[in-house]
Amino acid sequence: MKINGVEIDDTFAEAFPMKATRIIITAMNLKWAYHAANALRGFATSVIACGVEADIEHELKPSETPDGRPGISVMIFAMSTRQLAKQIPIRVGQTIMTTATTACYSGILDSEETVPMGRNLRYFGDGYQISKVINGRRFWRIPVMHGEFICEESAGVTRAIGGGNFLILGKTARQVLAASEKAVEAINAVPGVITAFPGGIVGSGSKVGSKYAFLGASTNEAYCPTLKGQVKSELPENIGSVLEIVIDGVDEESINEAMRVGVTTACSYGPKKGIYRISAGNYGGNLGPHLFYLRKILS
């Protein structure tokens, strides 16, 4: 199968179940909402070492936020609700609460599971915190030096899927990066998905395990262009660079759509611009129950 002259491998991306929450950050203006959101999603590229995977989902108009101020939706994924419950109060407390003029709300309502936000952070108020229940939702007013930090009691949790992915293989690092950037831009327009790595792109895709017993993941040497000739490489002579785009989403449909638009956009560059092949990462179907076949998604 080829799209615009780009070979589509007959393979699949292998994804696994996760849990996700959505947090709405508002502030006096979008600038300060972004300060908080960028801090919140910092060091949250992979659950391998960060505990969670997080990214900005999209901006919100004032009419779309609980308090009528400009806002940003951030999605955070983890392997379990317990992991989310460990990470969310820490991250919200150290990033959103410390950002001037911000407030923090749950972006998922009426869920069976929740993780604490204000329920834990209220103690920062040292006894001066105030609870308000508005339309069935509990919010905490924590007095801080800029005024008050408003934080919803908890954030809803939903089932999710992590690890949707595809690889862009091309001639040079510069050409592959250009195509990858455009692919990520297209994916960002799909609701319910995030690309948690910096710029949405993985520069150092990994395989499970290592020759070193203490390491759970290590470089994916079969896709390292510098190791052709030293390892059983998956890369032919004309491939000089590979980048991976990893997608977490709330369901299979959203990941399907994100992969479709991402691959299609990358393929639009074509061989003339150095993009030769699209592949995907999997573990032989042994890791996760969600298999995203490239050719099926694109057909």
Place this chain on the structure above:
Amino acid sequence: MSLKLTLHTSPDVPLEAPCLNPDTLAGMTADIVAAQKVMHGNQAASVGDFFKVAGKANGTLELEGDLSRVKYIGAGMQSGILNVTGNVGQHLGAGMSGGDIRVDGDAGDWVAPEMRGGRVTITGNAGHLVGGAPRGSAIGMLGGEIIIHGNVRNETGHAMRNGLIAVGGTSGDFTGVNMLAGTIIVLGDMGNRSGAGMQRGSIVSMNPAEMLPTFTHACVYRPEFLRLLLLHIRSAGLPVNDDHIEGAYDRWCGDVVEVNRGEILLLNGA
């Protein structure tokens, strides 16, 4: 078809009718409803002596007529919808814990005393002690929402412990007196001595008000939580405008004769 009761005979003296709520009348036919007991003054009577009953209860109860002498309508209500077309008497929704009461008319004193949950909406005016504690009780409403589109009289939210009272018009004296917690919003003018003896809780007004000397001015700021509240009561139909939402508020803390954890927020017109 929902159950509809239309007043055909006005009571000469107050009629106590706590049975007039969707929970009590659930599943009853018109004949059984008409046989329900009420107290006409100190005399036992039945619903049918005063109301024409039609339809069958399906979770919604419709009342029609001038019920300003009918007390305890919706008392103890836990679920369902109660719509009243006309005025209602004292103790509407007393002790209710859920459901939705809407009165297209005025309400007497003590709207929803000891309310725990649900919502009461009055499109007209209400009397004294909205959400307040009954005489002899130390605690008023414990939760839920009371939305009054018109004016209220004295001691609104007296000793309330939780919940929301929102008033589209003016309030009388002693708004939030002895308040323990909760929120009162008055879009119009408040009378004198608001917040007297309050321990915790929030009283909000969009107009200047004379503060008791036992309150301290803290600052002028834009309380984000108030945006949530104001947007909420705007969705309930109260005339909240953008200046209310975007505006800065004077924060007064008190009452120092109590634990000094309450607040009065007044829209700063400067």
